[in-house]
Amino acid sequence: MFLSKLMAASEAQKLINSCLEKSRIEEIPLEEANQRVIAQEITSYLNSPPFNRSAMDGYAIVAEDSFGHSENNPFQLKLVGNILAGQKSGHKLKPGEAIKIATGAPIPSGASAVVMEEYTHEEGDTITVETSVVPGENISPAGEDFKQGDQVLKDGQLLGPAELAIIASAGYDRVKVCKKPKIAVIITGSELVMPKRDIEGPEVINSNHFTIKSMVESCLSTPDMFHSIDNAQQVEQLFKKLLNEYDALITTGGTAISKGDVVVDVAQKLGEVPIHGVSLRPGKPFGFAQIQGKPVFMLSGFPVAAMVQFDVFVREALLKMQGLTRDLLVIHKKAARKIPSTLGRTDYIRAKIEGPLVRPLKIKGSGIIKSMVDSDSYIIIPENLEGIEEGEECQVLPYHSLKA
Amino acid sequence: MFLSKLMAASEAQKLINSCLEKSRIEEIPLEEANQRVIAQEITSYLNSPPFNRSAMDGYAIVAEDSFGHSENNPFQLKLVGNILAGQKSGHKLKPGEAIKIATGAPIPSGASAVVMEEYTHEEGDTITVETSVVPGENISPAGEDFKQGDQVLKDGQLLGPAELAIIASAGYDRVKVCKKPKIAVIITGSELVMPKRDIEGPEVINSNHFTIKSMVESCLSTPDMFHSIDNAQQVEQLFKKLLNEYDALITTGGTAISKGDVVVDVAQKLGEVPIHGVSLRPGKPFGFAQIQGKPVFMLSGFPVAAMVQFDVFVREALLKMQGLTRDLLVIHKKAARKIPSTLGRTDYIRAKIEGPLVRPLKIKGSGIIKSMVDSDSYIIIPENLEGIEEGEECQVLPYHSLKA
Numbered sequence: 001m002f003l004s005k006l007m008a009a010s011e012a013q014k015l016i017n018s019c020l021e022k023s024r025i026e027e028i029p030l031e032e033a034n035q036r037v038i039a040q041e042i043t044s045y046l047n048s049p050p051f052n053r054s055a056m057d058g059y060a061i062v063a064e065d066s067f068g069h070s071e072n073n074p075f076q077l078k079l080v081g082n083i084l085a086g087q088k089s090g091h092k093l094k095p096g097e098a099i100k101i102a103t104g105a106p107i108p109s110g111a112s113a114v115v116m117e118e119y120t121h122e123e124g125d126t127i128t129v130e131t132s133v134v135p136g137e138n139i140s141p142a143g144e145d146f147k148q149g150d151q152v153l154k155d156g157q158l159l160g161p162a163e164l165a166i167i168a169s170a171g172y173d174r175v176k177v178c179k180k181p182k183i184a185v186i187i188t189g190s191e192l193v194m195p196k197r198d199i200e201g202p203e204v205i206n207s208n209h210f211t212i213k214s215m216v217e218s219c220l221s222t223p224d225m226f227h228s229i230d231n232a233q234q235v236e237q238l239f240k241k242l243l244n245e246y247d248a249l250i251t252t253g254g255t256a257i258s259k260g261d262v263v264v265d266v267a268q269k270l271g272e273v274p275i276h277g278v279s280l281r282p283g284k285p286f287g288f289a290q291i292q293g294k295p296v297f298m299l300s301g302f303p304v305a306a307m308v309q310f311d312v313f314v315r316e317a318l319l320k321m322q323g324l325t326r327d328l329l330v331i332h333k334k335a336a337r338k339i340p341s342t343l344g345r346t347d348y349i350r351a352k353i354e355g356p357l358v359r360p361l362k363i364k365g366s367g368i369i370k371s372m373v374d375s376d377s378y379i380i381i382p383e384n385l386e387g388i389e390e391g392e393e394c395q396v397l398p399y400h401s402l403k404a
Numbered sequence: 405m406f407l408s409k410l411m412a413a414s415e416a417q418k419l420i421n422s423c424l425e426k427s428r429i430e431e432i433p434l435e436e437a438n439q440r441v442i443a444q445e446i447t448s449y450l451n452s453p454p455f456n457r458s459a460m461d462g463y464a465i466v467a468e469d470s471f472g473h474s475e476n477n478p479f480q481l482k483l484v485g486n487i488l489a490g491q492k493s494g495h496k497l498k499p500g501e502a503i504k505i506a507t508g509a510p511i512p513s514g515a516s517a518v519v520m521e522e523y524t525h526e527e528g529d530t531i532t533v534e535t536s537v538v539p540g541e542n543i544s545p546a547g548e549d550f551k552q553g554d555q556v557l558k559d560g561q562l563l564g565p566a567e568l569a570i571i572a573s574a575g576y577d578r579v580k581v582c583k584k585p586k587i588a589v590i591i592t593g594s595e596l597v598m599p600k601r602d603i604e605g606p607e608v609i610n611s612n613h614f615t616i617k618s619m620v621e622s623c624l625s626t627p628d629m630f631h632s633i634d635n636a637q638q639v640e641q642l643f644k645k646l647l648n649e650y651d652a653l654i655t656t657g658g659t660a661i662s663k664g665d666v667v668v669d670v671a672q673k674l675g676e677v678p679i680h681g682v683s684l685r686p687g688k689p690f691g692f693a694q695i696q697g698k699p700v701f702m703l704s705g706f707p708v709a710a711m712v713q714f715d716v717f718v719r720e721a722l723l724k725m726q727g728l729t730r731d732l733l734v735i736h737k738k739a740a741r742k743i744p745s746t747l748g749r750t751d752y753i754r755a756k757i758e759g760p761l762v763r764p765l766k767i768k769g770s771g772i773i774k775s776m777v778d779s780d781s782y783i784i785i786p787e788n789l790e791g792i793e794e795g796e797e798c799q800v801l802p803y804h805s806l807k808a
Contacts, residue, residue, distance in 0.1 A: 030599065034618035045601040048773065050608060057660050084634060085657075085705075086594025088606040103660055104595060104705060106606050145772045152774065160622070160803075162776030164614035165707050169773055171609070173599040190490025191508060195434065195577040197449040202492040202510050204454060205575070210568035214438035218564070230489060253489075256461050256507055301489075301508060303569050329802055331735055368549045369452070369573055370556065372566030398733055399564075401804060 006279040008383055009312060009346040012288065015274055016297075016317055019290055023179045023247060023321050030167055033159050035220055035404070036177040037324045038167075042153035045171030047143035052107040056138045059098040059120060059127055060111035066132040071119075079125045083108060098127045107139055114138035145169070156323045158404060178322035181221040184242040185212050188253035188263055189301055190229040207303050207369060208252045215310050216250070218403045219318035223250075230254060232262040239266055243292050247321065250314060253301030255285040263298050267291065279345045279383065283309040303369050308348045311378070311402060319404055329401040330380070332393045333358035339379065339394075340387040350375035351396065358396050376400070410683040412787055413716060413750040416692065419678055420721055423694055427583045427651060427725050434571055437563050439624055439808070440581040441728045442571075446557035449575030451547035456511040460542045463502040463524060463531055464515035470536040475523075483529045487512060502531045511543055518542035549573070560727045562624075562808060582726035585625040588646040589616050592657035592667055593705055594633040611707050611773060612656045619714050620654070622807045623722035634658060636666040643670055647696050651725065654718060657705030659689040667702050671695065683749045683787065687713040707773050712752045715782070715806060723808055733805045734784070736797045737762035743792040745785040754779035755800065762800050780804070 007015075025039045054060065061077060069075045077098035083089045085104040093099060093110035100122075101107070101114060112135045119131040146152050152166050159167075159177070167175055192206035193199065209225055216223035226242070228234045235254070242249055254263030255276070264287045267273050271291030276298075278286045282305040287298035297314045299306040319326065336359035341347045350361045350371045358379055363371045380395040381388060388394045411419075429443040458464065465481060473479045481502035487493045489508040497503060497514030504526075505511070505518060516539040523535040550556050556570050563571075563581070571579055596610035597603060613629055620627035630646070632638050639658070646653055658667030659680070668691045671677050675695030680702075682690045686709040691702035701718045703710040723730065740763035745751045754775045755764045764783055767775045784799040785792060792798045 030614060031617075034614075034621055046603060046609070048609075050603055051606070053608075057665070084594065085608075086596075086606050086634065102665075104593070104608065145774050153777065159618075161615040161618045161711060162773065164618055165611035165773045166777050168599040168611045168614050169609050171599055171601045171603075189508070190488065192490075195572040195575055197575045199450060199454050199575075202455070202490050204457075204489075204508065205450070205452075205573050207569035207572045210434060210438075210572050211565040213435075214563075214565045214568055217438055261461075261506075307565060329804065369566065369569045370549050373557065373570050398805075400733065401802075403807065 006277045009280045037322045040176040048145040048169045054101045054114045056116045058114045058116045060101045062095045063113035063135040069132045071130045074130045077127045181247040181321045183223045184246040186226045186251045188228045221318045236266045249296040252299045255298045333396045335388045338390045341381040347381040349379040351379045410681045413684045441726045443582045444580040452549040452573045458505045458518045460520045462518045462520045464505045466499045467517035467539040475534040478534045481531045585651040585725045587627045588650040590630045590655045592632045625722045640670045653700040656703045659702045737800045739792045742794045745791040751785040753783040755783045
C-alpha cells in the first residue's frame with residue numbers, strides 16, 4: 001500500500017516539525033532546573049562580580065607606591081588590616097599602607113591594585129614587596145563578568161552547570177521552564193511478554209518496552225508505558241483514552257501493510273496520517289499521525305528499526321516540544337569499507353568508530369539487537385548519495401551525542 | 405607553598421585513579437536500570453529470536469514450489485491458514501500449500517521460506533505467486549541475534565536503550581548494577597549567599613552550589629549539598645561527619661595558599677594530601693586528599709576553575725567508582741587563531757566550534773561564568789605542546805560529550 005509512495009526522510013522530518021506545539025511553561029526552583037529547557041530570558045538583577053574584588057591572595061596597595069620596584073629593588077609598606085572573603089574593610093587605604101586580602105574579597109577604598117602574596121614578605125606589621133603592579137592589577141572590577149540589566153541567557157536553552165551558575169549569579173532562585181512532555185508509549189504485539197527465563201510457543205520478549213521508555217527519558221520527557229494486543233478495538237480504546245491525558249503518543253508495531261497491522265488503521269480512523277512509509281533504512285514502516293491536534297509517532301515493531309525511527313523522527317520532536325532546537329554534532333570519518341546505498345533513500349548504518357576510520361557492522365535483519373550494543377554510532381548516508389566508497393569521508397553521528 | 409611543586413595534570417589523574425574504590429553492587433528491576441552501570445555479565449537464558457520467525461508479511465511456503473517461477477511465469481498455491489504474530493500454527497505445511505503469515509510470527513512446520521505479500525495475489529483460497537524464493541528466504545532463524553548461553557553483555561557498561569533491550573531479550577527482569585556514589589559537596593566561603601535580587605556588602609552569590617550539584621548529577625551520582633564559612637573548626641566538623649556517611653567529598657574554595665584557605669589544612673590534619681597544586685590552566689589550586697580511605701576532591705572557589713577541575717579530575721573518577729571507564733570523544737578542529745601555552749602545563753581553553761574551525765573565546769579571569777555559557781567545548785593543549793598555531797589541528801572536547 002504505502003510502498004508506492006515512500007516519503008523522503010528529510011521531508012518527513014520537516015512535516016513533523018511543522019505539526020508540533022510547544023508545551024506549557026511552569027516556574028520551578030532553580031535547585032530543580034538542571035536538564036530543563038528555559039522558557040524565559042534572564043536579565044541580570046546584579047553586577048557580577050558585585051564589587052571590585054581581589055583576584056589573588058595578596059596585599060591591596062596604592063599601585064603608585066610600587067612603581068619602579070622589583071626583586072632587586074624592594075620597598076616596604078605598613079600592614080593596616082586583613083580582609084578575608086565575606087568581609088569588608090571600613091579603612092580607606094593611604095599611600096604607604098597595605099591591607100592583606102584574600103581571593104574574592106572586596107578591594108578596600110583607596111587601594112588600586114593587589115600584589116600577589118608570592119612577591120612579598122610579612123614581618124610584624126611591615127610588608128616587603130619585590131615587584132611593581134599597574135593600577136587595576138589582580139583586581140576583578142564589578143560587573144566584569146556581566147552587569148545589572150544585561151541579558152545573560154536567552155530562552156530555549158538546555159540548563160546545565162554553566163547556565164545554572166549564571167542564572168544564580170544574576171539573582172534568580174526560580175526560573176520558568178517548559179513542562180516536560182508527558183508521553184504515552186503503546187507497545188503493540190499479541191506475542192509480547194515481559195522478560196522471563198522460559199518462554200513458550202509464539203511468545204517474544206517485549207524489549208521495546210525498555211528501549212522506547214529509556215529513549216523517551218533521554219529526551220527529557222516522561223514516558224508512561226502501555227501494552228496492547230494486535231486488536232483494533234483495544235488499540236482504538238487506548239488511543240482515545242491516552243490522547244486526552246498525554247502530550248504525544250508513541251506506538252510500536254502494527255505499521256506494516258498486512259491485515260494484522262492495526263495501528264495505522266486506527267490512526268486513520270481517528271485523525272490524519274500524513275506519513276506512512278518513509279525512504280529510510282532501516283525503518284521504512286514509519287507512520288505519523290495528528291489526532292486531536294496531538295502528534296502520534298508510529299514506529300516499527302522491530303527493535304532496531306524502532307530505535308532508528310525514534311532517532312530520526314521522534315527525538316528532536318520531543319525536544320522541540322519543550323522549546324529546544326539543537327544542531328547534532330555530526331563528525332566526519334573515513335569509511336573502513338564500501339557502503340552501497342540507493343539514491344533517494346537515507347541510510348542509518350550501525351557502525352563503530354576506530355580512530356580516523358568508521359567501520360559499518362555486518363548485519364542482516366533489522367531485528368538484530370546485538371548490533372546496536374556492538375556499535376557506537378550511525379553512519380548517515382543522505383538521500384543524495386548512492387553510497388560511500390572505501391576510504392571516503394562520511395557523516396558519523398555518535399550515539400552518545402544524541403542524548404540531551 | 406605549592407607553587408614550587410605543581411603536579412602535571414596527567415600525573416594527578418593517574419594518582420587519583422589509583423586511589424578509587426568501586427562502589428557496592430545492588431540488584432534492581434530492569435525497569436529502573438536506564439543510565440546505570442551494569443555489574444554482572446549477561447549470559448542469555450534464551451535464543452533470540454526464540455523460534456524461526458517470518459521477517460516479512462507474506463506467505464510461508466515450501467521453497468521448492470517456487471523454483472523457476474517469476475512475474476512472467478507465476479504459480480498457484482492453496483491457502484490453508486493464517487498465522488498472526490503471537491499465534492502458532494499446528495498445521496504441517498505440504499508442497500502446494502501456503503499459510504499467510506505476519507512479520508514476527510513463527511514459521512509453521514514444513515515451510516522453508518516466506519514470499520513477500522507484494523509478489524502475490526490472494527483470491528479465495530488460491531494464492532498466485534510471481535517470484536521464486538530460496539530456502540530460508542525472509543526467515544529469521546532462531547538464535548540469529550544471539551543464542552541461549554551466549555554472553556551478550558560484559559560488566560562495566562552504561563545501560564541505555566540497546567543494552568536494556570538485549571538484557572530483556574536474554575530473559576532478565578532484574579539486573580545487578582553498581583550503587584550510585586553518594587557525594588557530599590561542601591561549598592566553603594563566608595561571603596556566599598543563595599540567589600537573591602539585592603545583595604549587600606561583601607556578599608557573593610553561591611553559584612558553585614548549582615554548578616557542582618548538576619555536574620555530580622551528570623556523573624550518575626547523588627549529591628547532597630552543604631555550606632561552610634571559612635572556619636577550620638566548622639570545616640573539620642563537617643568533614644568528620646560526612647566522611648562517615650558518603651562515598652566521596654567534593655569541596656570548593658579554600659585551596660589556595662593564603663591564611664584564609666582552610667580546606668587543605670583540614671584535609672592535611674585528617675588524612676593524606678598527595679596533590680595540592682596542579683599544572684593546569686585554569687584550575688591550578690586543586691587538591692586531592694585521602695581520608696579514611698575516601699577520596700576528597702578540593703576544587704577552587706572560582707566557578708570556572710572549579711568546573712574545569714571537575715571535568716579534568718572528578719568526572720571520570722565518579723564514573724570509575726561505579727565501574728565505568730570510557731574514552732572521551734576528542735575531535736579535531738583547526739584553531740581559528742594562535743593559542744599560546746607553556747610546556748608542562750595542560751590548558752583547557754573555552755572555545756566554540758565553527759564548522760571545521762574551533763575558536764578560543766577571549767577571556768580574562770577564571771571567574772567569568774559567561775564564558776562557560778558562550779562556549780560549547782574545550783580546546784585541550786596537552787603538556788607537551790607550547791601552544792597551537794593559527795590553522796593548526798587541535799584537540800577539542802565538546803562539553804556535550806562529557807555527560808554520561
